[in-house]
Amino acid sequence: MSERKPAHVVVFGNEKGGSGKSTLAMHVITGLLRAGYSVASADLDIRQRSLTRFLENRHQQARRRGLSLRSPAHAALQGCAEGRQTLREEREFAEFAEAVSWMEYNYDFLILDTPGSDSYLCRLGHAMADTLVTPVNDSFIDFDVIARRAGQGRGRLEASQYSRMVAKARRKRREADGGEIDWIVVRNRLSSIQANNKLRVGSELQAASSHIGYRTAEGFGERVIYRELFPRGLTLFDVFDRDSGVRPTMSHVSARHEVRRLIDALRLPTGKARRLPAIDPLKTSIPA
Ligand SMILES: Nc1ncnc2c1ncn2[C@@H]1O[C@H](COP(=O)(O)OP(=O)(O)O)[C@@H](O)[C@H]1O
Ligand SMILES: [Mg+2]
Known part of the structure; x- marks a missing residue:
């Protein structure tokens, strides 16, 4: 060992597509690389593959x-579409384990x-x-994925489907190695105006945080530059x-200020960065 x-x-x-997972991932990856850490990533979104496409654009x-x-x-995972569910899951588990076990012991961070759907x-x-x-x-459709209020929106807060999935993942993690998951909910695409909706979503997310077990951090504003950077394979750390x-x-x-503020708010472990390991070409599905 x-x-x-x-x-x-x-x-x-987040079980909801289009909320900004890949955009935030690209920025956290490039931010950590800039800070001198060695970083590996895996794309588990076998349909959209936005992170993989971003890295292709980058190369x-x-x-x-x-x-x-x-x-x-x-590593861009392929997944498995054929066969019975148990067989598919066996194959996907083997693919996942092969990709991440190598990365897990050779990099500072694995992203x-x-x-945006359960799989x-x-x-x-x-x-x-x-x-x-x-x-x-900033919408109650997004909030609803995390928590909802019983009694036609006026009753007590209840965990929604995604939060229940996270609760299960937390249990699995505890059983596996006693580890805890630090869960951070970040608002994305915030409008610059103080709309009523924005304030209400913000206060509901705050109200649900201790009940569901996450903390909140300030996220990114709605900016066209996030969309423009994707086809160029660049992030705000490159421009x-x-x-x-x-x-x-x-x-x-x-925007760069927002991204830095987010990375700080994640409170990721810092310390001495490792030297960049030699990249195993077999595990790197993006051409160098
Ligand atoms: N803060 C933002 N401002 C403007 N556009 C954004 C922002 N965050 C994400 N987007 C755009 O929204 C779309 C969905 O984002 P994406 O990161 O792919 O979401 P997900 O990975 O959750 O499906 C993309 O076109 C992306 O460029
Ligand atoms: Mg995505």
């Missing part, structure tokens, strides 16, 4: 512009991006989390470099 400390596992999860951009953009060692791979990922980050948009091809604006400066 390895004497080395296993990687700190950060999972981005193309680096080649095209001759940039040196740091990227994580990455898992998960799909076996998604549950496996959650049960490995040291830190779970759940972005939610200030010379030759990035992006002319930074005040919006980039404010």
Whole structure:
């Protein structure tokens, strides 16, 4: 057995698609790489593969512009669509275990991006989390995935489906190695105006936090630059470099501040970064 400390596992999860899991994951990955940590990532969203596509864009951009953009060692899981459920799960478990066991002992951080729907791979990922980050948009549809009020919205707060899945993952994690999952709910795509809805979603998320067992952190505002950076394979940690091809604006400066604030709020373990390990090409499904 390895004497080395296993990687700190950060999972981005929310049963709702489009809430910002992949966008936040890309930024946390590049932020940690910039800070000198060694980072591996795995894409458990076998349908959308946004994180994988982002990294492909990043490698193309680096080649095209001759940039040196740091990227994580990455595994894009394939999943299994054929056969009986038990067989599919066996195969997916084997694929997952093979990808992450190697990464777990060779990197400081392992980042898992998960799909916006319940799946076996998604549950496996959650049960490995040291830190779970759940972005939610400013609507009661998003809040409803986490908690809801009984009695036509006026009664006591109850855990919704996703929170029950997280509770199960927490139990599994405790049974497996006594570990605890630090769950952080982050608001994403906040509008700049103080709309009523925004205030109400904020106060309900706060009210549910101790009951459901998460803490909250300030997230990202609604900014078109998050959408524009994806096809270029860049994040806000890259755009200030010379030759990035992006002319930074005040919006980039404010957004980078938001991203840094989020990474601080995650309270990830810091300490001496390990040297970057040699990348095993078999485990890195993105061309170098
Ligand atoms: N803060 C934001 N401001 C503007 N657009 C955003 C923001 N966060 C995410 N998006 C956009 O919303 C869409 C969904 O985000 P994504 O990260 O893919 O969500 P998920 O991974 O949860 O499905 C993408 O087009 C993304 O660029
Ligand atoms: Mg995604």
